[in-house]
Amino acid sequence: MTENLQAKIDAYIEDNRERFLEELFTFLRQPSISTRNEGMHECADLLAGLMRGVGIETRIMETPRHPIVYGEIDKGPDAPTVLVYGHYDVQPPEPLELWTSPPFEPEIRNGKIYGRGTSDNKAQIFIYIKTIEALRAVTGDVPLSFKFMFEGEEEIGSPSLAPFIEVNKDLLKADLTYYSDSHVHESGRPIIILGLKGMVYVELTARGARIDQHSMRATGVPNPAWRLVWALNTLKGPDNKVAIEGFYDDVRPLTNMERETIAKIPVDEQTLLDFFGIEKFVPGRVEDGYYYNLISEPTCNIAGIVSGYTGEGSKTVLPSVAKAKVDIRLVPGQRPEDILAKLKRHLENAGFGDIEVEGGNFLIPSRTPIDHPALPVIIESLQEAYGLEPIVFPGIGGAGPNYVFTDILEQACFVVPHATHDQANHAPDESMDLAGFFNGIRTGVRVFPRLAQNLKAE
Numbered sequence: 347m348t349e350n351l352q353a354k355i356d357a358y359i360e361d362n363r364e365r366f367l368e369e370l371f372t373f374l375r376q377p378s379i380s381t382r383n384e385g386m387h388e389c390a391d392l393l394a395g396l397m398r399g400v401g402i403e404t405r406i407m408e409t410p411r412h413p414i415v416y417g418e419i420d421k422g423p424d425a426p427t428v429l430v431y432g433h434y435d436v437q438p439p440e441p442l443e444l445w446t447s448p449p450f451e452p453e454i455r456n457g458k459i460y461g462r463g464t465s466d467n468k469a470q471i472f473i474y475i476k477t478i479e480a481l482r483a484v485t486g487d488v489p490l491s492f493k494f495m496f497e498g499e500e501e502i503g504s505p506s507l508a509p510f511i512e513v514n515k516d517l518l519k520a521d522l523t524y525y526s527d528s529h530v531h532e533s534g535r536p537i538i539i540l541g542l543k544g545m546v547y548v549e550l551t552a553r554g555a556r557i558d559q560h561s562m563r564a565t566g567v568p569n570p571a572w573r574l575v576w577a578l579n580t581l582k583g584p585d586n587k588v589a590i591e592g593f594y595d596d597v598r599p600l601t602n603m604e605r606e607t608i609a610k611i612p613v614d615e616q617t618l619l620d621f622f623g624i625e626k627f628v629p630g631r632v633e634d635g636y637y638y639n640l641i642s643e644p645t646c647n648i649a650g651i652v653s654g655y656t657g658e659g660s661k662t663v664l665p666s667v668a669k670a671k672v673d674i675r676l677v678p679g680q681r682p683e684d685i686l687a688k689l690k691r692h693l694e695n696a697g698f699g700d701i702e703v704e705g706g707n708f709l710i711p712s713r714t715p716i717d718h719p720a721l722p723v724i725i726e727s728l729q730e731a732y733g734l735e736p737i738v739f740p741g742i743g744g745a746g747p748n749y750v751f752t753d754i755l756e757q758a759c760f761v762v763p764h765a766t767h768d769q770a771n772h773a774p775d776e777s778m779d780l781a782g783f784f785n786g787i788r789t790g791v792r793v794f795p796r797l798a799q800n801l802k803a804e
């Protein structure tokens with residue numbers, strides 16, 4: 347793209363600012379609360395209309411719950427293809443009284459658009475619709491083929507996404523997946539996320555007497571709360587290493603490039619300690635760096651324990667049941683079914699075969715190779731659009747279903763957020779930064795022409 351053409355596209359975005367926002371507001375005014383099936387088809391229809399309006403061939407594809415809005419721009423078999431993902435569903439807006447302006451009546455204040463679904467994820471989807479419009483309006487075409495997949499179930503855990511992708515592999519296959527969700531760095535510098543952790547979430551249950559007993563019977567009746575504590579004690583020691591046999595066997599070590607990239611993530615550990623209100627971090631297995639561990643280390647976390655009497659005052663009781671919820675976050679190489687099997691075997695071998703393990707919420711970890719040739723192109727585009735140096739995150743601490751792209755579709759996946767860290771997604775007064783919205787479009791019109799060149803050269 348010549349500098350002159352780039353300037354023309356930027357001018358087009360600037361000249362159409364108000365209209366872009368008006369159209370976005372129509373999208374934001376339509377509630378689409380997936381968890382209680384409110385306005386889902388209406389919103390899918392509205393989104394499809396916005397996509398068709400810029401020449402994206404669009405259809406609504408049903409799933410067992412909420413529809414997926416699928417769109418295409420096909421430039422023929424030789425053109426590289428990018429799959430753009432996003433979600434049009436939103437979280438419930440309650441508690442309504444904590445909103446400064448009504449959640450489905452978007453309003454601009456202090457450089458931000460306020461409303462439910464602004465940053466999460468409607469404005470960050472709409473960025474790509476306007477990217478297409480701007481590229482077409484100025485250059486007469488788009489530089490590569492596009493596929494768009496906007497789901498309506500992200501806020502309820504994407505139950506239909508993996509099955510939908512499994513049966514539509516050919517339809518969705520692309521050179522890479524690219525999408526915007528989450529937020530830029532606190533400093534305002536844009537970021538690129540290359541991976542999410544996986545997850546095994548289990549509930550452990552120890553059982554004792556048929557019903558709660560008077561605690562004088564502790565001389566003879568076993569206490570399941572102790573039993574559970576002893577069992578949990580075998581999972582991890584004070585050294586913070588997970589003691590489940592074979593737990594780390596398949597952890598793929600970081601590449602040198604990943605290590606170097608993590609070392610470049612700005613961090614002030616003292617500020618973080620103050621923020622959490624703690625004296626020091628737990629020891630790392632390999633290294634002590636905060637981001638090194640956040641990105642590269644799996645966890646075994648007790649998310650909650652409950653047994654017996656925990657109310658005010660005292661009650662001398664010997665509980666009949668004790669439960670703990672445990673979330674295990676996985677890193678690349680680890681597989682959820684394997685880790686669950688290892689956990690069960692571990693409990694068995696340690697003499698805790700009686701502890702019931704109920705599992706759910708399996709997520710496979712995802713990781714896009716850091717030496718992927720598209721990465722430098724994305725970095726360059728963000729740098730130019732924001733005028734700030736991007737930060738690359740080889741992974742993050744959060745878990746999510748990006749494996750549907752990296753493992754089922756077997757294509758690289760780049761997450762490029764444009765909201766700010768104070769977006770308050772899922773909370774009252776959710777907002778999308780205006781500058782972030784327009785920088786997102788400015789990034790889009792830069793990154794796709796560059797990717798077209800770059801992927802063709804492959």
Ligand SMILES: [Zn+2]
Binds near residue numbers: 466501771772
């Ligand atoms: Zn969300």
